[in-house]
Amino acid sequence: MPEPFIKYLRIENYKSIDKLELHDIPPFAIFAGANGSGKSNFFSALMFVNQHLRFGIDEAFLLNGGASDVHCYKRLEGERNAFEFEIDMLCLSDDPQKIFPSKTSYTEQYKLLAGNLDSEPMLNEWFGRLNDGTWSKTRAGNVGTFHNSPKPDFNNPEREEIEREDLKFPIAHTTTLLNHIDSKLVRMLRTLRLFAIHPNSPRIDYGVKKYDAELMTDGHNLALVLARLQNDDEIRETIIDFMQLCVPSLENLFVQKQSLDDSVHILFKESAISKEFPARLISDGTIYLLSLLVAILDVKKRNGITMIEEPERGLHPRAIEELIALMRQRATPQSPIWLSTHSETVVRCLRDNELWFVEKENGATQIKPARSFTPNGLTRNQAWLANGLGGGLPW
């Protein structure tokens, strides 16, 4: 049974989400539901928080189309002025910081309130660590303000709460109270990644000077990331193994740099054909599968949740099964993997506590865990579509 690592998650006033509360989400979780139920909005809300932590709240609103596109459209005017987020994460004490040396685990909490969305946005944030039922090492701040402590000493267990003097900052320049906090929860939120890969995007050949640190949301820099991963024996081997297993005609794949313009190309070698194929001549499913593998495997520098929209698109059922097995194997509290899906094959491969249903209730998105599956004669997907698991259906 997977160990939950997100103990509690609350999102309020984000697109189709009015108020959403989830408990005990495991590192490998799959969100299934009818079209338009709000699966993408759920992932997008998490990315909104990620963008706030990386670029500031102003930029996060801009990247999401402005406050008018962010708020819950179901709410009445006057009730839609604040975006709220709260998360409690279980952390294992394997950290050199030795936050609580006598504990094997502890909980970190972050709360965000972005208010006054229709006029001058205001921020209120809270960060804390829970130990034996009491909060210690807390941080809180209000309304476009920032603390003036040179560097907060969050690791000093003597201090229940750190005193601070608020300073006014223009909201546009305000980042987050978490800037100086080194914590597992902060690292997780900062390194969240969302993938909604389009098979045509990774076919682009890129110049070597472009961004290769991580795969982008639509996968367009796949060639560059693959070029970087060529030096990682384990990842390269796993990618080739997996591709050869699921694409029987594939013999090899590699990345080549053109000397003329420094552009980078992915080339595919098929058995019985002497010349290599460029990415533009390769099937959508093959390119898509390769992109997903890179998204799953290239996680060494981060520990945020890898969120993937509908990984099953264009893949053979056997390839989907293998992909789910690989994702389950790779998903840990250090690098969780969450998926959205419509696929029966994906659901069939799942185990107890991995499946969650996304549904609209009174026009607003709600998410709940699927019931555990018991009958021996039915597969999980059959039980799901027979409405035996407690939801996730259009009717």
Place this chain on the structure above:
Amino acid sequence: MVKVGFVAEGECDVFILKSSNFRALAEDLGVYVCPEVINAHGEGNLRYSNLIDFVELCHNQPNTPDKIIVLTDLDTEPCITEVKKRIEASGTADKTIVARKALEAWFLADHEGLSRYLGKDFSIVEFPEQTEAMPWDDLRQRINGMNIRGIGQIKKAFAKRFAAYFSLERAAAHPHCPSAAYFLETLKSIV
């Protein structure tokens, strides 16, 4: 030549049964391996009533088999006889082969095939069917301990590659791999 159809536990078995090595061995013994190896895909699929359906699928292939063999793993089930009894009680298959623990135990028994595949001497495993870990995990540990690459993380991908090197005869000749020996004997006696 007796036409034999196979119902297998999963992909790893399928790769072995469809390999040219295995087909050549079978032909030498007077057995024609029917091309459509039925993959029951593990997860207990051979434990329930749908075994009958898988055997029926096997019967229904264009080149109708004269006999059918079910090849399955013991996995974590404690009793080899119970697994055989359950499958044979269905009355659908002519023979049941239970690869003790898992098929990969046969890989461990073929140290010569592994040495050829790895290009480096793979030590003889004294009791391949009695490894503490599951055979695949044991095999990975041993190969990783040799500080060479070549096994990877994906069991099926390895089985697909290794099928070209594996010899059932060598595994059956191992003094402590009775399930491989039983499988070979079954092939010999089914003619």
